[in-house]
Amino acid sequence: MFQSKSPLYYQLAEIIINDIKEKNLQENDRILTEREYCEKYNLSRSTVRQAIAYLEKKGYIYKVQGCGTFVSSRVMKQKLLKFYSFTEEAKKQGKTPSSKILSFKEKKADEKICKELNINRDDKVYELQRLRLADDEVVMYEKTYLLEKKMQGLSKNILLENPLYDILQNRYNISFTKATERFSVLLADEKIAEILTIPQGSPIIRLQRWTYAGMEIIEYTVSLVRGDRFEFEVELEEK
Template sequence: MAINKENNIPLYTQLMDLILDEIESGKLTHGDKIHSERELAEFYSISRATVRQAISELEKQGYLHKVHGKGTFVSNKRMNQELNGFYSFGEVIEKEGKKPSNKVIDLSLREAGVGLGKIFNIDINDTVYVLSRIRLADGEALMYETTYLPTWRFKDLKKMDIEKFGLYNALKNIYSVELSSADETFYPCILDENDEKFLNITPGDCGMILERITYENNSVIEFTKSIVRGDKFKYKVHLKTL
Protein backbone atom coordinates (compact mmCIF):
# COMPACT_ATOMS: atom_id res chain seq x y z
CA MET A 1 0.00 0.00 0.00
CA ALA A 2 1.08 3.56 -0.65
CA ILE A 3 0.23 7.05 0.52
CA ASN A 4 -1.96 9.00 -1.90
CA LYS A 5 -0.93 12.64 -1.85
CA GLU A 6 -3.91 13.58 -4.03
CA ASN A 7 -6.31 12.25 -1.41
CA ASN A 8 -7.94 14.74 0.96
CA ILE A 9 -7.19 12.43 3.92
CA PRO A 10 -4.25 13.93 5.90
CA LEU A 11 -0.93 12.25 5.16
CA TYR A 12 -0.26 11.44 8.80
CA THR A 13 -3.67 9.72 9.03
CA GLN A 14 -2.87 7.62 5.97
CA LEU A 15 0.43 6.58 7.53
CA MET A 16 -1.34 5.70 10.78
CA ASP A 17 -3.74 3.48 8.83
CA LEU A 18 -0.85 1.72 7.10
CA ILE A 19 0.93 0.99 10.38
CA LEU A 20 -2.32 -0.09 12.04
CA ASP A 21 -3.04 -2.43 9.14
CA GLU A 22 0.31 -4.16 9.72
CA ILE A 23 -0.44 -4.50 13.43
CA GLU A 24 -4.00 -5.77 12.95
CA SER A 25 -2.93 -8.24 10.26
CA GLY A 26 -0.16 -9.64 12.44
CA LYS A 27 2.72 -8.47 10.25
CA LEU A 28 3.82 -6.43 13.24
CA THR A 29 3.35 -7.99 16.69
CA HIS A 30 4.06 -7.05 20.29
CA GLY A 31 7.69 -6.11 20.78
CA ASP A 32 8.49 -5.59 17.10
CA LYS A 33 10.50 -2.50 16.28
CA ILE A 34 9.06 -0.33 13.52
CA HIS A 35 11.14 1.58 10.98
CA SER A 36 12.73 4.85 12.08
CA GLU A 37 11.21 8.25 11.28
CA ARG A 38 13.87 8.78 8.63
CA GLU A 39 13.26 5.41 6.99
CA LEU A 40 9.48 5.89 6.93
CA ALA A 41 9.83 9.42 5.57
CA GLU A 42 12.11 8.24 2.77
CA PHE A 43 10.03 5.17 1.91
CA TYR A 44 6.75 7.08 1.63
CA SER A 45 8.30 10.35 0.36
CA ILE A 46 6.78 12.40 3.15
CA SER A 47 8.27 14.75 5.74
CA ARG A 48 9.65 13.54 9.04
CA ALA A 49 7.23 15.92 10.76
CA THR A 50 4.34 13.98 9.19
CA VAL A 51 5.85 10.67 10.32
CA ARG A 52 6.41 12.07 13.80
CA GLN A 53 2.76 13.15 14.05
CA ALA A 54 1.50 9.72 12.99
CA ILE A 55 3.72 7.92 15.49
CA SER A 56 2.75 10.35 18.25
CA GLU A 57 -0.95 9.68 17.66
CA LEU A 58 -0.40 5.92 17.69
CA GLU A 59 1.51 6.28 20.96
CA LYS A 60 -1.42 8.17 22.50
CA GLN A 61 -3.76 5.40 21.37
CA GLY A 62 -1.51 2.76 22.93
CA TYR A 63 -0.42 0.96 19.77
CA LEU A 64 3.23 2.06 19.92
CA HIS A 65 5.73 3.04 22.59
CA LYS A 66 9.20 4.51 22.46
CA VAL A 67 12.26 3.16 24.26
CA HIS A 68 14.88 5.84 24.77
CA GLY A 69 17.94 5.20 22.61
CA LYS A 70 16.46 2.10 20.98
CA GLY A 71 13.49 3.14 18.85
CA THR A 72 9.73 2.71 18.60
CA PHE A 73 8.06 -0.63 19.29
CA VAL A 74 4.64 -2.24 18.99
CA SER A 75 2.85 -2.25 22.35
CA ASN A 76 0.87 -4.99 23.98
CA LYS A 77 -2.76 -5.01 22.91
CA ARG A 78 -4.97 -3.25 25.44
CA MET A 79 -7.45 -5.45 27.24
CA ASN A 80 -11.02 -4.50 26.44
CA GLN A 81 -13.41 -4.29 29.39
CA GLU A 82 -17.10 -3.79 28.71
CA LEU A 83 -18.89 -1.96 31.50
CA ASN A 84 -22.36 -3.33 30.92
CA GLY A 85 -22.53 -5.59 33.96
CA PHE A 86 -20.75 -6.78 37.08
CA TYR A 87 -17.25 -8.14 36.45
CA SER A 88 -14.09 -9.12 38.27
CA PHE A 89 -10.46 -8.57 37.34
CA GLY A 90 -9.89 -12.32 37.09
CA GLU A 91 -12.74 -12.77 34.61
CA VAL A 92 -11.40 -9.97 32.40
CA ILE A 93 -7.89 -11.44 32.36
CA GLU A 94 -9.09 -14.99 31.67
CA LYS A 95 -11.12 -13.75 28.67
CA GLU A 96 -7.85 -12.44 27.26
CA GLY A 97 -6.32 -15.92 27.56
CA LYS A 98 -4.03 -14.90 30.42
CA LYS A 99 -3.62 -16.19 33.98
CA PRO A 100 -4.77 -13.74 36.68
CA SER A 101 -3.05 -13.54 40.05
CA ASN A 102 -2.74 -11.11 42.92
CA LYS A 103 0.09 -10.26 45.26
CA VAL A 104 -1.12 -9.12 48.66
CA ILE A 105 1.15 -6.41 50.02
CA ASP A 106 -0.64 -5.86 53.32
CA LEU A 107 -3.86 -6.56 55.21
CA SER A 108 -4.37 -4.41 58.27
CA LEU A 109 -7.02 -2.72 60.42
CA ARG A 110 -7.79 0.97 60.90
CA GLU A 111 -10.59 3.15 62.18
CA ALA A 112 -13.07 4.17 59.53
CA GLY A 113 -12.82 7.91 60.10
CA VAL A 114 -15.24 10.35 58.54
CA GLY A 115 -14.76 9.39 54.87
CA LEU A 116 -15.06 5.62 55.17
CA GLY A 117 -17.65 5.95 57.91
CA LYS A 118 -19.88 7.81 55.48
CA ILE A 119 -19.31 5.28 52.66
CA PHE A 120 -20.06 2.24 54.85
CA ASN A 121 -22.64 4.00 57.05
CA ILE A 122 -20.75 3.04 60.21
CA ASP A 123 -19.37 4.95 63.19
CA ILE A 124 -16.10 6.77 62.62
CA ASN A 125 -14.53 4.66 65.40
CA ASP A 126 -15.58 1.35 63.86
CA THR A 127 -12.79 -0.63 62.19
CA VAL A 128 -12.29 -1.57 58.56
CA TYR A 129 -9.80 -3.84 56.83
CA VAL A 130 -7.29 -2.17 54.51
CA LEU A 131 -6.14 -4.54 51.79
CA SER A 132 -3.27 -3.48 49.51
CA ARG A 133 -2.43 -5.69 46.56
CA ILE A 134 -1.02 -5.82 43.03
CA ARG A 135 -3.14 -7.39 40.28
CA LEU A 136 -1.20 -9.34 37.65
CA ALA A 137 -1.77 -11.08 34.32
CA ASP A 138 0.76 -13.76 33.38
CA GLY A 139 2.98 -12.29 36.08
CA GLU A 140 2.85 -8.74 34.73
CA ALA A 141 1.65 -6.02 37.14
CA LEU A 142 -1.35 -4.17 35.70
CA MET A 143 -2.91 -2.36 38.64
CA TYR A 144 -2.37 -1.48 42.28
CA GLU A 145 -5.42 -1.61 44.51
CA THR A 146 -6.38 -0.47 47.98
CA THR A 147 -9.59 -2.11 49.21
CA TYR A 148 -11.56 -1.26 52.34
CA LEU A 149 -13.91 -3.83 53.89
CA PRO A 150 -16.09 -3.48 57.04
CA THR A 151 -15.02 -5.83 59.82
CA TRP A 152 -18.61 -6.35 61.00
CA ARG A 153 -19.28 -8.30 57.79
CA PHE A 154 -15.94 -10.09 57.39
CA LYS A 155 -14.72 -11.21 60.80
CA ASP A 156 -11.29 -12.86 60.90
CA LEU A 157 -10.52 -12.20 57.23
CA LYS A 158 -7.13 -13.71 56.48
CA LYS A 159 -4.45 -12.69 54.00
CA MET A 160 -3.82 -16.30 52.98
CA ASP A 161 -7.45 -16.76 51.91
CA ILE A 162 -7.28 -13.74 49.60
CA GLU A 163 -3.99 -14.93 48.11
CA LYS A 164 -5.37 -18.43 47.59
CA PHE A 165 -8.87 -17.70 46.26
CA GLY A 166 -8.83 -14.04 45.22
CA LEU A 167 -10.91 -11.48 47.08
CA TYR A 168 -14.39 -12.03 45.62
CA ASN A 169 -14.11 -15.82 45.69
CA ALA A 170 -12.96 -15.66 49.32
CA LEU A 171 -15.88 -13.43 50.26
CA LYS A 172 -18.35 -15.71 48.46
CA ASN A 173 -16.91 -19.04 49.65
CA ILE A 174 -16.14 -18.10 53.26
CA TYR A 175 -18.71 -15.40 54.05
CA SER A 176 -21.50 -16.37 51.61
CA VAL A 177 -21.56 -12.86 50.15
CA GLU A 178 -24.15 -12.17 47.47
CA LEU A 179 -23.01 -9.20 45.42
CA SER A 180 -25.98 -7.27 44.13
CA SER A 181 -24.57 -4.18 42.40
CA ALA A 182 -21.64 -1.79 42.19
CA ASP A 183 -20.96 1.83 41.29
CA GLU A 184 -17.74 2.65 39.45
CA THR A 185 -16.08 5.96 38.75
CA PHE A 186 -13.18 6.42 36.31
CA TYR A 187 -10.88 9.37 35.84
CA PRO A 188 -7.41 9.86 34.33
CA CYS A 189 -4.23 10.43 36.30
CA ILE A 190 -0.49 10.83 35.82
CA LEU A 191 1.49 7.97 37.35
CA ASP A 192 4.32 8.97 39.70
CA GLU A 193 7.24 7.55 41.68
CA ASN A 194 4.92 5.90 44.21
CA ASP A 195 3.17 4.00 41.42
CA GLU A 196 6.57 2.97 40.02
CA LYS A 197 7.15 0.91 43.19
CA PHE A 198 4.31 -1.43 42.27
CA LEU A 199 3.83 -1.10 38.51
CA ASN A 200 6.35 -1.35 35.70
CA ILE A 201 5.85 2.23 34.54
CA THR A 202 7.83 5.41 34.01
CA PRO A 203 6.76 8.38 36.16
CA GLY A 204 4.74 10.69 33.94
CA ASP A 205 2.93 7.85 32.13
CA CYS A 206 -0.83 8.12 31.85
CA GLY A 207 -3.03 5.97 34.05
CA MET A 208 -6.58 5.61 35.26
CA ILE A 209 -8.05 5.73 38.72
CA LEU A 210 -10.98 3.37 39.19
CA GLU A 211 -13.14 3.64 42.30
CA ARG A 212 -15.69 0.91 43.03
CA ILE A 213 -18.38 0.82 45.72
CA THR A 214 -19.93 -2.65 45.96
CA TYR A 215 -23.30 -3.47 47.52
CA GLU A 216 -24.85 -6.51 49.11
CA ASN A 217 -28.51 -5.61 48.97
CA ASN A 218 -28.57 -2.12 50.51
CA SER A 219 -25.30 -2.42 52.45
CA VAL A 220 -21.94 -1.22 51.15
CA ILE A 221 -19.45 -4.04 51.69
CA GLU A 222 -16.46 -2.88 49.64
CA PHE A 223 -14.76 0.32 48.59
CA THR A 224 -11.78 -0.09 46.26
CA LYS A 225 -9.48 2.47 44.69
CA SER A 226 -7.36 1.09 41.83
CA ILE A 227 -4.43 2.66 40.01
CA VAL A 228 -4.62 1.20 36.51
CA ARG A 229 -1.93 1.25 33.84
CA GLY A 230 -3.28 3.32 30.97
CA ASP A 231 -1.40 1.31 28.36
CA LYS A 232 -3.07 -1.97 29.34
CA PHE A 233 -6.81 -1.34 29.47
CA LYS A 234 -9.56 0.32 27.53
CA TYR A 235 -13.14 0.51 28.72
CA LYS A 236 -16.28 0.23 26.66
CA VAL A 237 -19.87 1.20 27.49
CA HIS A 238 -22.88 0.17 25.39
CA LEU A 239 -25.41 2.98 25.20
CA LYS A 240 -29.08 2.51 24.41
CA THR A 241 -31.52 5.13 23.21
CA LEU A 242 -34.20 6.21 25.66
Protein backbone atom coordinates in the same frame (compact mmCIF):
# COMPACT_ATOMS: atom_id res chain seq x y z
CA MET B 1 -4.37 4.91 -0.23
CA PHE B 2 -4.01 8.42 1.30
CA GLN B 3 -7.15 9.70 -0.41
CA SER B 4 -9.24 10.81 2.56
CA LYS B 5 -9.32 14.31 4.03
CA SER B 6 -7.63 13.15 7.23
CA PRO B 7 -4.05 14.34 7.85
CA LEU B 8 -1.40 12.15 6.21
CA TYR B 9 0.19 11.23 9.53
CA TYR B 10 -3.18 9.98 10.82
CA GLN B 11 -3.78 7.90 7.70
CA LEU B 12 -0.34 6.34 8.08
CA ALA B 13 -1.03 5.63 11.75
CA GLU B 14 -4.22 3.78 10.75
CA ILE B 15 -2.25 1.75 8.19
CA ILE B 16 0.32 0.77 10.83
CA ILE B 17 -2.45 -0.24 13.26
CA ASN B 18 -4.03 -2.42 10.55
CA ASP B 19 -0.64 -3.96 9.76
CA ILE B 20 -0.18 -4.88 13.41
CA LYS B 21 -3.60 -6.54 13.46
CA GLU B 22 -3.54 -8.22 10.05
CA LYS B 23 0.00 -9.53 10.37
CA ASN B 24 -0.83 -10.67 13.91
CA LEU B 25 2.25 -8.97 15.29
CA GLN B 26 2.95 -9.87 18.90
CA GLU B 27 4.05 -7.71 21.80
CA ASN B 28 7.67 -6.58 21.39
CA ASP B 29 7.75 -7.39 17.63
CA ARG B 30 9.65 -4.79 15.63
CA ILE B 31 7.86 -2.65 13.03
CA LEU B 32 9.41 -0.86 10.03
CA THR B 33 11.87 1.98 10.52
CA GLU B 34 10.96 5.59 9.76
CA ARG B 35 13.06 5.48 6.60
CA GLU B 36 11.31 2.29 5.43
CA TYR B 37 7.90 3.91 5.91
CA CYS B 38 9.09 6.99 4.01
CA GLU B 39 10.23 4.87 1.07
CA LYS B 40 7.27 2.50 1.12
CA TYR B 41 4.60 5.21 1.10
CA ASN B 42 6.56 8.11 -0.44
CA LEU B 43 6.10 10.30 2.63
CA SER B 44 8.26 12.91 4.27
CA ARG B 45 10.26 12.05 7.38
CA SER B 46 8.29 14.63 9.41
CA THR B 47 4.96 12.97 8.48
CA VAL B 48 6.24 9.53 9.47
CA ARG B 49 7.65 10.84 12.72
CA GLN B 50 4.32 12.47 13.53
CA ALA B 51 2.51 9.16 12.92
CA ILE B 52 4.99 7.26 15.09
CA ALA B 53 4.68 9.85 17.87
CA TYR B 54 0.87 9.60 17.69
CA LEU B 55 0.93 5.79 17.95
CA GLU B 56 3.42 5.92 20.81
CA LYS B 57 1.20 8.35 22.69
CA LYS B 58 -1.81 6.08 22.11
CA GLY B 59 0.10 3.09 23.50
CA TYR B 60 0.30 1.01 20.31
CA ILE B 61 4.09 1.11 20.04
CA TYR B 62 7.21 2.04 21.97
CA LYS B 63 10.70 3.10 20.93
CA VAL B 64 14.05 1.87 22.17
CA GLN B 65 16.93 4.22 21.43
CA GLY B 66 19.30 2.63 18.93
CA CYS B 67 17.20 -0.52 18.56
CA GLY B 68 14.00 0.46 16.78
CA THR B 69 10.25 0.69 17.32
CA PHE B 70 8.21 -2.19 18.73
CA VAL B 71 4.61 -3.29 19.32
CA SER B 72 3.45 -2.40 22.83
CA SER B 73 1.74 -4.66 25.29
CA ARG B 74 -1.92 -4.93 24.37
CA VAL B 75 -4.18 -2.53 26.23
CA MET B 76 -6.70 -4.30 28.46
CA LYS B 77 -10.30 -3.39 27.73
CA GLN B 78 -13.09 -3.56 30.28
CA LYS B 79 -16.79 -3.28 29.47
CA LEU B 80 -18.88 -1.62 32.17
CA LEU B 81 -22.32 -3.09 31.60
CA LYS B 82 -22.17 -5.75 34.33
CA PHE B 83 -20.15 -7.04 37.27
CA TYR B 84 -16.62 -7.91 36.25
CA SER B 85 -13.53 -9.46 37.75
CA PHE B 86 -10.03 -8.31 36.84
CA THR B 87 -8.86 -11.93 36.97
CA GLU B 88 -11.54 -13.26 34.62
CA GLU B 89 -11.34 -10.34 32.19
CA ALA B 90 -7.57 -10.64 31.91
CA LYS B 91 -7.93 -14.35 31.10
CA LYS B 92 -10.52 -13.59 28.39
CA GLN B 93 -7.99 -11.33 26.71
CA GLY B 94 -5.29 -13.96 26.68
CA LYS B 95 -3.29 -12.50 29.56
CA THR B 96 -2.10 -14.22 32.72
CA PRO B 97 -3.47 -12.30 35.73
CA SER B 98 -1.83 -12.19 39.14
CA SER B 99 -1.97 -10.12 42.30
CA LYS B 100 0.68 -9.07 44.77
CA ILE B 101 -0.58 -8.27 48.27
CA LEU B 102 1.32 -5.30 49.67
CA SER B 103 -0.48 -5.25 53.02
CA PHE B 104 -3.53 -6.69 54.76
CA LYS B 105 -4.74 -5.60 58.19
CA GLU B 106 -7.76 -5.18 60.41
CA LYS B 107 -8.39 -1.66 61.70
CA LYS B 108 -11.02 0.70 63.02
CA ALA B 109 -12.58 2.70 60.24
CA ASP B 110 -11.64 6.37 60.10
CA GLU B 111 -14.12 9.12 59.29
CA LYS B 112 -13.69 8.88 55.51
CA ILE B 113 -14.08 5.09 55.36
CA CYS B 114 -17.10 5.26 57.69
CA LYS B 115 -18.69 7.65 55.20
CA GLU B 116 -17.83 5.53 52.14
CA LEU B 117 -19.09 2.29 53.68
CA ASN B 118 -21.94 3.96 55.60
CA ILE B 119 -20.83 2.43 58.92
CA ASN B 120 -20.25 3.61 62.48
CA ARG B 121 -16.92 4.97 63.73
CA ASP B 122 -16.36 1.95 66.01
CA ASP B 123 -16.91 -0.60 63.24
CA LYS B 124 -13.90 -2.57 62.06
CA VAL B 125 -12.77 -3.03 58.48
CA TYR B 126 -10.15 -4.99 56.60
CA GLU B 127 -7.75 -2.87 54.57
CA LEU B 128 -6.19 -4.65 51.61
CA GLN B 129 -3.52 -3.07 49.43
CA ARG B 130 -2.38 -4.94 46.34
CA LEU B 131 -0.98 -4.68 42.85
CA ARG B 132 -2.82 -6.21 39.90
CA LEU B 133 -0.62 -7.59 37.13
CA ALA B 134 -1.20 -8.89 33.62
CA ASP B 135 1.58 -11.04 32.15
CA ASP B 136 3.74 -9.95 35.11
CA GLU B 137 3.32 -6.27 34.23
CA VAL B 138 1.80 -3.96 36.85
CA VAL B 139 -1.37 -2.33 35.52
CA MET B 140 -3.22 -1.33 38.69
CA TYR B 141 -2.76 -0.42 42.36
CA GLU B 142 -5.75 -1.05 44.62
CA LYS B 143 -6.72 -0.20 48.17
CA THR B 144 -9.82 -2.10 49.29
CA TYR B 145 -11.91 -1.78 52.46
CA LEU B 146 -14.19 -4.63 53.51
CA LEU B 147 -16.72 -4.95 56.34
CA GLU B 148 -15.08 -7.15 58.99
CA LYS B 149 -18.41 -8.26 60.49
CA LYS B 150 -19.48 -9.72 57.13
CA MET B 151 -16.33 -11.79 56.59
CA GLN B 152 -14.84 -12.67 59.94
CA GLY B 153 -11.66 -14.70 59.83
CA LEU B 154 -10.53 -13.36 56.48
CA SER B 155 -6.74 -13.56 56.26
CA LYS B 156 -3.89 -12.92 53.88
CA ASN B 157 -3.45 -16.66 53.37
CA ILE B 158 -7.08 -17.00 52.30
CA LEU B 159 -6.68 -14.11 49.88
CA LEU B 160 -3.63 -15.77 48.35
CA GLU B 161 -5.68 -18.87 47.50
CA ASN B 162 -8.51 -17.42 45.37
CA PRO B 163 -9.77 -14.18 43.80
CA LEU B 164 -11.42 -11.84 46.32
CA TYR B 165 -14.91 -11.95 44.79
CA ASP B 166 -14.83 -15.77 44.69
CA ILE B 167 -13.98 -15.78 48.40
CA LEU B 168 -16.80 -13.38 49.26
CA GLN B 169 -19.34 -15.38 47.27
CA ASN B 170 -18.26 -18.93 48.06
CA ARG B 171 -16.79 -18.67 51.57
CA TYR B 172 -19.00 -15.97 53.04
CA ASN B 173 -22.14 -16.47 50.91
CA ILE B 174 -22.28 -12.82 49.94
CA SER B 175 -24.44 -12.10 46.90
CA PHE B 176 -23.64 -8.88 45.05
CA THR B 177 -26.67 -6.90 43.96
CA LYS B 178 -25.08 -3.85 42.37
CA ALA B 179 -21.96 -1.71 42.20
CA THR B 180 -21.38 1.98 41.62
CA GLU B 181 -18.18 3.18 39.95
CA ARG B 182 -16.77 6.68 39.58
CA PHE B 183 -13.87 7.62 37.28
CA SER B 184 -11.47 10.53 37.21
CA VAL B 185 -8.15 11.21 35.51
CA LEU B 186 -5.01 12.18 37.43
CA LEU B 187 -1.30 12.56 36.84
CA ALA B 188 0.91 10.11 38.71
CA ASP B 189 2.87 11.66 41.56
CA GLU B 190 6.30 10.37 42.53
CA LYS B 191 4.98 7.67 44.89
CA ILE B 192 2.34 6.27 42.51
CA ALA B 193 4.71 6.47 39.54
CA GLU B 194 7.15 4.27 41.44
CA ILE B 195 4.43 1.79 42.42
CA LEU B 196 3.09 1.51 38.86
CA THR B 197 6.58 1.66 37.30
CA ILE B 198 5.68 4.59 35.05
CA PRO B 199 7.22 8.05 34.58
CA GLN B 200 6.09 10.70 37.05
CA GLY B 201 3.34 12.82 35.50
CA SER B 202 1.92 9.97 33.41
CA PRO B 203 -1.89 9.91 33.12
CA ILE B 204 -3.67 7.43 35.38
CA ILE B 205 -7.32 6.56 35.95
CA ARG B 206 -8.68 6.81 39.49
CA LEU B 207 -11.54 4.37 39.89
CA GLN B 208 -13.74 4.27 43.00
CA ARG B 209 -16.04 1.31 43.44
CA TRP B 210 -18.83 0.70 45.96
CA THR B 211 -20.15 -2.88 45.93
CA TYR B 212 -23.52 -3.69 47.49
CA ALA B 213 -25.12 -6.77 49.01
CA GLY B 214 -28.75 -5.75 49.23
CA MET B 215 -28.81 -2.22 50.66
CA GLU B 216 -25.48 -2.65 52.44
CA ILE B 217 -22.11 -1.57 51.05
CA ILE B 218 -19.70 -4.41 51.70
CA GLU B 219 -16.69 -3.18 49.68
CA TYR B 220 -15.14 0.17 48.89
CA THR B 221 -12.13 0.15 46.57
CA VAL B 222 -9.93 2.88 45.15
CA SER B 223 -7.91 1.75 42.12
CA LEU B 224 -5.17 3.70 40.36
CA VAL B 225 -4.91 2.34 36.83
CA ARG B 226 -2.23 2.86 34.20
CA GLY B 227 -3.74 4.94 31.43
CA ASP B 228 -1.48 3.35 28.81
CA ARG B 229 -2.40 -0.23 29.68
CA PHE B 230 -6.11 -0.15 30.45
CA GLU B 231 -9.24 1.32 28.92
CA PHE B 232 -12.88 1.13 29.94
CA GLU B 233 -15.68 0.81 27.43
CA VAL B 234 -19.39 1.60 27.66
CA GLU B 235 -21.80 0.46 24.97
CA LEU B 236 -24.79 2.74 24.51
CA GLU B 237 -27.99 1.56 22.86
CA GLU B 238 -30.90 3.59 21.60
CA LYS B 239 -34.14 2.59 23.25
